[in-house]
Amino acid sequence: xxxxxxxxxxxxxxxxxxxxxxxxxxxxxxxxxxxxxxxxxxxxxxxxxxxxxxxxxxxxxxxxxxxxxxxxxxxxxxxxxxxxxxxxxxxxxxxxxxxxxxxxxxxxxxxxxxxxxxxxxxxxxxxxxxxxxxxxxxxxxxxxxxxxxxxxxxxxxxxxxxxxxxxxxxxxxxxxxxxxxxxxxxxxxxxxxxxxxxxxxxxxxxxxxxxxxxxxxxxxxxxxxxxxxxxxxxxxxxxxxxxxxxxxxxxxxxxxxxxxxxxxxxxxxxxxxxxxxxxxxxxxxxxxxxxxxxxxxxxxxxxxxxxxxxxxxxxxxxxxxxxxxxxxxxxxxxxxxxxxxxxxxxxxxxxxxxxxxxxxxxxxxxxxxxxxxxxxxxxxxxxxxxxxxxxxxxxxxxxxxxxxxxxxxxxxxxxxxxxxxxxxxxxxxxxxxxxxxxxxxxxxxxxxxxxxxxxxxxxxxxxxxxxxxxxxxxxxxxxxxxxxxxxxxxxxxxxxxxxxxxxxxxxxxxxxxxxxxxxxxxxxxxxxxxxxxxxxxxxxxxxxxxxxxxxxxxxxxxxxxxxxxxxxxxxxxxxxxxxxxxxxxxxxxxxxxxxxxxxxxxxxxxxxxxxxxxxxxxxxxxxxxxxxxxxxxxxxxxxxxxxxxxxxxxxxxxxxxxxxxxxxxxx
Numbered sequence: 061x062x063x064x065x066x067x068x069x070x071x072x073x074x075x076x077x078x079x080x081x082x083x084x085x086x087x088x089x090x091x092x093x094x095x096x097x098x099x100x101x102x103x104x105x106x107x108x109x110x111x112x113x114x115x116x117x118x119x120x121x122x123x124x125x126x127x128x129x130x131x132x133x134x135x136x137x138x139x140x141x142x143x144x145x146x147x148x149x150x151x152x153x154x155x156x157x158x159x160x161x162x163x164x165x166x167x168x169x170x171x172x173x174x175x176x177x178x179x180x181x182x183x184x185x186x187x188x189x190x191x192x193x194x195x196x197x198x199x200x201x202x203x204x205x206x207x208x209x210x211x212x213x214x215x216x217x218x219x220x221x222x223x224x225x226x227x228x229x230x231x232x233x234x235x236x237x238x239x240x241x242x243x244x245x246x247x248x249x250x251x252x253x254x255x256x257x258x259x260x261x262x263x264x265x266x267x268x269x270x271x272x273x274x275x276x277x278x279x280x281x282x283x284x285x286x287x288x289x290x291x292x293x294x295x296x297x298x299x300x301x302x303x304x305x306x307x308x309x310x311x312x313x314x315x316x317x318x319x320x321x322x323x324x325x326x327x328x329x330x331x332x333x334x335x336x337x338x339x340x341x342x343x344x345x346x347x348x349x350x351x352x353x354x355x356x357x358x359x360x361x362x363x364x365x366x367x368x369x370x371x372x373x374x375x376x377x378x379x380x381x382x383x384x385x386x387x388x389x390x391x392x393x394x395x396x397x398x399x400x401x402x403x404x405x406x407x408x409x410x411x412x413x414x415x416x417x418x419x420x421x422x423x424x425x426x427x428x429x430x431x432x433x434x435x436x437x438x439x440x441x442x443x444x445x446x447x448x449x450x451x452x453x454x455x456x457x458x459x460x461x462x463x464x465x466x467x468x469x470x471x472x473x474x475x476x477x478x479x480x481x482x483x484x485x486x487x488x489x490x491x492x493x494x495x496x497x498x499x500x501x502x503x504x505x506x507x508x509x510x511x512x513x514x515x516x517x518x519x520x521x522x523x524x525x526x527x528x529x530x531x532x533x534x535x536x537x538x539x540x541x542x543x544x545x546x547x548x549x550x551x552x553x554x555x556x557x558x559x560x561x562x563x564x565x566x567x568x569x570x571x572x573x574x575x576x577x578x579x580x581x582x583x584x585x586x587x588x589x590x591x592x593x594x595x596x597x598x599x600x601x602x603x604x605x606x607x608x609x610x611x612x613x614x615x616x617x618x619x620x621x622x623x624x625x626x627x628x629x630x631x632x633x634x635x636x637x638x639x640x641x642x643x644x645x646x647x648x649x650x651x652x653x654x655x656x657x658x659x660x661x662x663x664x665x666x667x668x669x670x671x672x673x674x675x676x677x678x679x680x681x682x683x684x685x686x687x688x689x690x691x692x693x694x695x696x697x698x699x700x701x702x703x704x705x706x707x708x709x710x711x712x713x714x715x716x717x718x719x720x721x722x723x724x725x726x727x
Contacts, residue, residue: 086378088151097166100134150233171220250316256287266397277372286356296415304425307389361387389490396433418448428455435563436555458706459498465624467501472627494543572707574652590694614648655701
């Protein structure tokens with residue numbers, strides 16, 4: 061309705077979210093939204109076009125207005141929508157809040173103003189929310205006996221004394237609220253099939269100030285301990301595994317760590333799911349490590365809240381003057397310092413328990429960067445880490461790659477899809493993504509003016525965010541995102557002299573699932589995704605009209621410029637062009653660890669959900685529409701995600717990496 065009013069009425073979703081976020085109401089509270097408005101639609105009768113004002117010229121494939129004035133140009137309708145502005149609430153009760161700032165009513169139609177509004181929250185009791193056009197009761201606290209999906213019934217009486225009954229649902233988890241943050245495993249039986257397990261938390265002893273932050277503060281992590289088979293609830297032989305990039309903390313350790321309504325079989329993938337292998341996933345790495353005598357410690361970076369005034373302590377969600385920290389997409393340095401404190405705690409525990417064992421630390425993906433920073437920091441500052449082995453798995457020691465074309469496509473989609481915008485802003489735009497992506501997307505639009513009309517002429521990308529590299533990594537120049545340069549300069553200067561930011565006083569192993577033979581994953585300027593949407597037009601026979609296109613391409617060859625993304629929707633056709641400034645080659649296709657961003661984007665558009673992964677960015681975008689039939693015509697599925705030269709810490713990376721690849725590595 062906001063877009064249909066030419067952005068003059070109501071509120072955009074972005075503004076709505078901004079109005080909600082500062083409120084930071086707790087988990088047991090939910091604000092209610094009301095939309096009450098007339099609206100119009102173009103009078104086109106798809107089944108019998110002669111009965112509408114809009115006609116279709118099948119010869120010239122153009123719509124035109126009929127001269128038959130017995131039919132209006134527009135059909136008038138009316139809508140009243142009432143809904144909770146949150147999907148799930150948890151607590152020992154729910155506080156339903158009604159605020160005028162979330163009641164959007166078009167007063168042009170005075171006969172349909174809401175005169176009274178009553179609500180039944182599924183308890184058999186009616187509450188009057190609006191009486192005589194004003195809010196009579198702004199808050200109702202409802203106690204439900206159990207967890208479940210609750211149906212809300214709303215009865216509206218308008219100013220013309222007509223009435224409407226409409227419904228909404230909300231998912232309710234009956235728990236006593238955790239006073240500080242979400243703790244893993246709210247189910248008391250969670251993890252019992254692994255024997256003795258324990259959920260723990262750790263607040264760092266070391267503060268970090270981000271590049272765009274006005275102050276430093278100490279971070280927070282939680283972790284789950286899987287004690288060794290036939291062991292006691294004491295850590296005596298630990299192996300620590302650190303989770304990777306996970307904005308929004310969507311990936312939990314075990315399926316049962318997800319709260320009710322969150323984990324979906326076949327769609328969600330817990331860390332434990334990724335650690336199962338074999339043809340039928342019959343082997344469980346956690347259990348195998350337990351059987352070998354290890355206490356398995358899996359570290360998660362959750363979402364938490366800190367005060368914005370000294371001493372910047374962690375506080376419960378909803379505390380006035382606090383802000384949210386998205387641990388799974390936060391500064392790698394802060395998460396590294398969080399790990400430093402955890403390593404110290406576990407080493408103290410080993411001493412208390414009489415153990416002389418040393419630590420084994422495994423860092424997959426961004427977890428490798430977190431653990432590298434933590435261990436090198438401890439050596440630089442003479443803090444014993446007591447670690448004998450560090451394993452880096454597909455970790456971007458010189459940067460990671462999400463195809464610029466895929467990033468650009470999501471940017472094109474975000475103008476018409478709020479989920480795409482949310483993903484682009486919060487996932488691709490997260491701190492951790494900006495710290496690690498070699499090619500980072502930001503759109504630049506050139507406009508042209510015809511009289512009083514200004515329209516986009518060319519869509520390209522901010523070249524200052526491409527070809528990220530630093531001299532500290534072994535390149536001759538610095539370029540790319542300032543976040544990338546800041547992070548990798550910090551990483552390479554963090555550690556003992558001449559260590560290049562790697563820990564030295566332990567054994568190091570780097571693993572990569574990419575190619576050492578120079579095998580590429582595609583071609584320059586190759587179309588990697590092509591989805592077309594068709595609308596059925598019947599006049600009176602039926603045929604298809606090309607109504608939408610979503611296309612993604614790999615980067616061009618070095619020195620060239622080409623199309624990397626296209627989004628066509630009805631009369632709008634947007635194309636994004638980009639140059640390849642990277643003399644190392646095309647990051648989308650060079651040898652490296654694979655990821656299926658193309659496939660995830662393709663499946664989201666086609667309405668097919670799939671599991672998120674442990675090592676990269678999950679897409680969750682739904683563009684399905686009942687009147688558009690989408691066809692997936694091209695889907696290459698995979699691309700180079702962690703280049704081999706990056707995962708193995710290549711000493712001399714400033715060269716063409718696609719044709720030859722027999723070099724020495726620093727790890």
